[in-house]
Amino acid sequence: MISKERKRWIYETMNRIRYFELKVQSLFEQDKLRGSVHLYVGEEAVAATLCSLLRDEDYITSTHRGHGHCIAKGARMDKAMAELMGKATGYCKGRSGSMHIADFTKGNLGANAIVGGGIPIATGAALAAKLRGTDQVAVSFFGDGASNQGTFHESLNLAGVWKLPVIYVCENNGFGISVPTWQSTSVGDISVRGTGYNIPGFTVDGNDVYAIYEVAEQAIIRAKAGEGPTLIECKTYRHLGHWTGDPQPYRTREEVEKWKQENDPIRRMRERMLQEGDFTPEELDEIERAAIQEADDAAEFALNSPEPDPATLMEDVFYEGVQ
Amino acid sequence: MSIKTYATAIRDVIAEEMRRDERVFIMGEDIETLGGVFGCTRDLYKEFGTERVRNTPISEAGIVGAGVGAACAGMRPIVELMYMDFTFVAMDQLLNQAAKTRYVFGGKARIPLVIRGQQGIGRGNAATHSQSVETIFMHIPGLKVACPSTGADAAGLLRAAIRDDNPVIFFEHKALYPLKFEVPDDPDFIIPFGRADVKREGKDVTIVANLLYVSRALQAAAELEKEGISAEVIDPRTLVPLDIETIVNSVKKTGRLVVVHEAHRTAGWGAEIAAEITERVFPYLDAAPIRLGAKACPLPFNLGLENAATPQVEDIIKASKATLYK
Ligand SMILES: Cc1ncc(C[n+]2csc(CCOP(=O)(O)OP(=O)(O)O)c2C)c(N)n1
Numbered sequence: 089m090i091s092k093e094r095k096r097w098i099y100e101t102m103n104r105i106r107y108f109e110l111k112v113q114s115l116f117e118q119d120k121l122r123g124s125v126h127l128y129v130g131e132e133a134v135a136a137t138l139c140s141l142l143r144d145e146d147y148i149t150s151t152h153r154g155h156g157h158c159i160a161k162g163a164r165m166d167k168a169m170a171e172l173m174g175k176a177t178g179y180c181k182g183r184s185g186s187m188h189i190a191d192f193t194k195g196n197l198g199a200n201a202i203v204g205g206g207i208p209i210a211t212g213a214a215l216a217a218k219l220r221g222t223d224q225v226a227v228s229f230f231g232d233g234a235s236n237q238g239t240f241h242e243s244l245n246l247a248g249v250w251k252l253p254v255i256y257v258c259e260n261n262g263f264g265i266s267v268p269t270w271q272s273t274s275v276g277d278i279s280v281r282g283t284g285y286n287i288p289g290f291t292v293d294g295n296d297v298y299a300i301y302e303v304a305e306q307a308i309i310r311a312k313a314g315e316g317p318t319l320i321e322c323k324t325y326r327h328l329g330h331w332t333g334d335p336q337p338y339r340t341r342e343e344v345e346k347w348k349q350e351n352d353p354i355r356r357m358r359e360r361m362l363q364e365g366d367f368t369p370e371e372l373d374e375i376e377r378a379a380i381q382e383a384d385d386a387a388e389f390a391l392n393s394p395e396p397d398p399a400t401l402m403e404d405v406f407y408e409g410v411q
Numbered sequence: 412m413s414i415k416t417y418a419t420a421i422r423d424v425i426a427e428e429m430r431r432d433e434r435v436f437i438m439g440e441d442i443e444t445l446g447g448v449f450g451c452t453r454d455l456y457k458e459f460g461t462e463r464v465r466n467t468p469i470s471e472a473g474i475v476g477a478g479v480g481a482a483c484a485g486m487r488p489i490v491e492l493m494y495m496d497f498t499f500v501a502m503d504q505l506l507n508q509a510a511k512t513r514y515v516f517g518g519k520a521r522i523p524l525v526i527r528g529q530q531g532i533g534r535g536n537a538a539t540h541s542q543s544v545e546t547i548f549m550h551i552p553g554l555k556v557a558c559p560s561t562g563a564d565a566a567g568l569l570r571a572a573i574r575d576d577n578p579v580i581f582f583e584h585k586a587l588y589p590l591k592f593e594v595p596d597d598p599d600f601i602i603p604f605g606r607a608d609v610k611r612e613g614k615d616v617t618i619v620a621n622l623l624y625v626s627r628a629l630q631a632a633a634e635l636e637k638e639g640i641s642a643e644v645i646d647p648r649t650l651v652p653l654d655i656e657t658i659v660n661s662v663k664k665t666g667r668l669v670v671v672h673e674a675h676r677t678a679g680w681g682a683e684i685a686a687e688i689t690e691r692v693f694p695y696l697d698a699a700p701i702r703l704g705a706k707a708c709p710l711p712f713n714l715g716l717e718n719a720a721t722p723q724v725e726d727i728i729k730a731s732k733a734t735l736y737k
Contacts, residue, residue, distance in 0.1 A: 123535055123712060174535070174713035185537045185712030201539040202500065203469045236468035237500070264469050266445035272468040337444050396711075398719035405708045 090301055092366050094140050098297055099361060099372065101136035102354050103379035105156040108165050111383040112155070112172060116332045120391065121173050123185040124201075128156035130295075130327035133353035134259050135160035137300040138227055141308050147195045147213040147226040149206030152187050153259075153326075154199030157229050162194035165386035175393035181404075182396040203264075204237030206230060207256065211243040214254035214317075225253045225311040232321075233264025235278045244285040244319065253311035255304070256287075258321040259294065265330045266338040282319040294322025295353040298360065325351065413596055418588040420562040421451050421527075421569055425489065427598050428573045429459055432487060435573060438465040438474055439491030439528075448493055449529055449588050475501035475526060479509045479578075482524040487573065495530035495582055496542045509578040510553030521576045527569070531623055531673055533586035535717055538709035543622070543674040548580045549650045549683070555579040555604055556650040560625035562592025564648055567602030575604070584622040605652035609661070613643035616667040616731045619658055619684055621646055624671050624722070631727035642731055650680055655687050662688050666697035667734035671727050676704030698734040703727060 090098070109129045115121040128135070131153075139160035142148070150157035158168055163179065171178025172186050179189050190198035197213060200206035210228030217224035234240060235258055247254050258278050262269055275281060282289025288310075292299040300322055307318035325347040329336050336344075361367045415423065429435045436459075437452060443466040446453030456464040467474045471492060478490040492498060498505060505526065513520045532541050548556050555577055559565040565583065572579040610625060611632055620628035625646045632642035643661050647653055662668050668688050670681035685700035703722040710720055 123537070124540065174716075182713040182716065183537070183709075183711040185535065187539075188537060188712075201537065202497070204500075233469040236470045236473075238470070238472050264440070265448065266441045266443075267466050267468075271466055395715055396713050398715060401706065401711070401716055401719045402708055 090298065095361055096367070096375070098136045098140050099357055100375050100379070101139070101160050102132040102357060103376050104165065104382060105132045105135065105159050106354055107379040107383040108155060108159060108168070108386065111387050112169070113328065113332060115387060123172070123174070124152070125172065125186045125332050126153040126330060127328045127332070128153050128326070130347065130353070131259055131261060131324045132156055133297050133300060133357065134257065134294050134322045134324060135229065137297045138229075138255075138257055138304050141304055142195070142225070142227065144194050145222075146224050147197055147210060149197050149210040149213070149226070149228045150199045151206060151230055151234070152199065152201050152203070153231070154189060155186065158189050158191070158196060158199065161191070161196040163189070163191050163196065165382050166389040169386040169390040170393045173390045173393070174396070175390055176396040177389070177393040181400065204230065204234040204239040207234065207237075207239045207243045211247050211252060211254055214247065214252035215250065217253055218250070223312045225255065225308055227255045227257055229257050229259060231264060232258060232260040232262070232269045232273060232278055233267070235281065236272055244282065244287055244317070247317040248285040248287045251314060251316035253314070254317045255307045255311060256317060256319045258319065260321050260323050261326045263326070263330070263338065268338065277321060279319055279321040287317050287319050289319040289321070291321040291323060294324030295351050295356060297353070297357050324353070412593045414591050415562055415594045416589055416591055417562045417565050417583070418450050420566040420592065420594045421583065422453060422455070424566050424569045424573070425452065426455060426458065428570065429455070429463060431598070434485065434487045435489065436463040436465065436486065437489040437491060438467050438478070440467055440469055440493050442466060442491055447491055449585065452491065471497045471500035472504055476504035476508060478524045478526065479504060479512065479522060482522045482578070483512065483520050487523045489525045489527060489573065492526060492528035494540050495528045495544055496539050497528075498526070498544060498580070505548070505554070505580070506551045510551050513577070514553060522578045523576045524578045525569075525572045525581055526578070527581035527583065529583040529585040529588065531584045531586060532710060532717055532721055533623070535712055535714045537712035541710040541717070543672065543705070545580070545582045545621075545650060546674045546678070546680045549680055553578070554651060556582070557604065558582045558621045558648065558650065560584075560587070560622050560646050560648070562590070562594045564602060564608070564646075566594050567600050568604070568648060570599075571601045571604055574601070582622065586623050602648065604649040605654050607645050607647045607654035607657035609657065610644040610646055611642070613641035613665065615641045615665055616669060616734050617643045617645060617658065617661040617665045618727065618731060619645045619647060619668070619670045619681070621648070621650075621672055624673055627722075627724050628671055628727055630724045631731065634724070634728050635731055640731065640735060655684070655691070658684060658688060659691055662692055663695045666695055667731075668696070668700040669703065669727065669730045669734060670700065671703040671722055671730070673721055674704055675707060676702055677707050679704040698736065701730045701734060703730055
């Protein structure tokens with residue numbers, strides 16, 4: 089059972105991600121934002137549901153498609169938007185753009201522009217928790233494409249051997265850029281790869297908050313009980329191109345429309361919440377309105393923020409303080 | 412001669428070599444229907460099929476290593492890496508396997524393997540998608556290193572690379588892809604490795620540059636000329652083998668050397684050239700050689716910061732004048 093408060097939080101978070109992304113897309117199209125930007129529209133249920141189970145002291149690692157994870161793990165939209173524009177007020181002083189945003193104060197150990205790069209890092213964060221004897225958990229988000237990197241396999245083995253409190257969350261959206269999963273990946277369900285490492289693996293409908301919640305909750309219980317890692321594959325779909333301006337020769341317009349119309353995770357969540365009767369349509373509309381407002385305000389903040397001073401270029405190459 | 416973009420020049424050579432030699436095939440991420448994210452393999456799968464134009468999983472260590480193995484077993488693979496920054500993911504296969512296999516097996520193996528892809532600044536792709544990493548491969552014996560700065564060089568050097576029986580790391584530049592160049596039509600047009608190109612003759616200072624910085628060096632030379640300073644601009648084209656003789660002869664004439672590249676200045680390939688020149692022709696030098704390169708920080712996303720991190724045309728002008736004590 090998902091509590092009413094948690095449902096509200098998840099729904100709110102999904103909307104915040106969706107409207108942040110749509111704002112990014114529109115700013116990109118107006119040439120007000122540039123760089124490699126990979127949007128998460130259509131996959132919001134995964135980040136929102138998983139992160140609803142995490143505390144600030146729990147860790148995540150994210151990917152090139154990281155805005156959703158970042159927001160779900162507590163990032164402010166305005167500072168994230170400023171970072172996407174390379175502004176001094178952004179999370180990383182304008183140095184990161186879309187693909188390297190991190191907020192260590194919220195347990196977000198960073199987006200990662202290298203496919204598969206974050207998976208061992210989450211594994212290491214879980215090792216830290218184990219060594220310190222805390223009940224922290226680490227969640228690594230990554231795509232189906234990333235599950236073919238050595239880092240995935242090496243991490244699962246390490247975590248399996250060491251029984252680390254880590255949850256590997258594969259967001260299988262059917263493609264790695266243009267390559268369909270069936271063409272790059274030797275198994276139909278990536279969750280079966282857990283077997284090779286003696287780790288429980290589950291495949292769930294990644295557009296269904298309730299289905300994700302059920303396995304994620306169990307995985308966290310397992311992790312905290314010292315029983316080790318879990319692999320969760322969430323089957324989902326990205327509504328937009330791999331990058332803004334992707335001609336998408338690898339799939340049909342009909343396929344995309346079908347997913348949008350019939351399997352939008354936000355619409356599904358809304359219908360379920362209304363069906364269960366603990367929210368009114370007005371309440372849910374209000375949540376959506378607030379998300380739109382927040383995204384608009386974030387864009388305004390970012391557009392009005394200053395560029396970084398070139399004099400800061402060499403700061404932070406090394407830590408200059410003392411222990 | 413035809414007018415082609417740098418990207419098309421590369422694509423055409425791959426197609427011609429695949430037609431010429433059925434052992435040649437290409438594999439990489441998204442190279443099939445998408446034609447690679449920079450368009451260098453566009454439509455090749457239509458002619459050659461998806462056996463010889465193979466989409467791969469995102470598994471750089473795997474596909475580079477498979478390239479080494481296929482080459483050992485008699486094929487002539489080309490592996491496209493989307494960003495040369497991703498060579499880092501495949502470093503063991505490149506530096507410990509590809510580079511060393513022939514030598515450690517007493518010369519028994521031949522590794523006709525080309526690893527190619529783009530690198531560099533210009534699009535503000537940030538720390539892991541903007542690097543210039545050619546120096547790292549120059550340091551490890553057993554790999555040839557090519558860096559074409561024009562469409563013709565891309566064509567002539569790539570053809571040489573594909574026909575070479577050694578592993579070649581072929582560095583393209585993302586900012587050059589859309590630019591148009593004159594490219595010879597001869598299907599056997601080859602630029603042999605180890606021959607630098609004197610892009611412009613001059614007598615006061617020698618400027619050595621590669622990739623994107625060849626055009627920047629030429630811009631600087633044009634500006635210097637307005638002030639009565641005559642700069643010679645040399646593009647080494649391949650770092651391994653390196654045509655040091657052409658640079659030596661130039662410095663004997665000019666007595667001054669500026670090396671400029673986008674790769675980090677610290678221990679960059681410019682340091683190697685400056686040291687070679689100092690050792691070989693010290694008595695001819697009228698000033699200490701100067702190296703320009705990216706600052707010792709990861710490349711930032713913000714374009715203003717990216718410019719601040721990398722040498723600009725003014726920096727080349729200033730350095731050239733400094734060798735003339737101006
Ligand atoms: C090591 C590495 N190889 C290739 C790339 C280029 N690239 C960026 S995203 C991507 C596809 C990733 O697919 P997947 O892991 O399924 O995630 P998705 O984009 O579908 O969310 C590729 C190939 C990269 N960034 N890093």
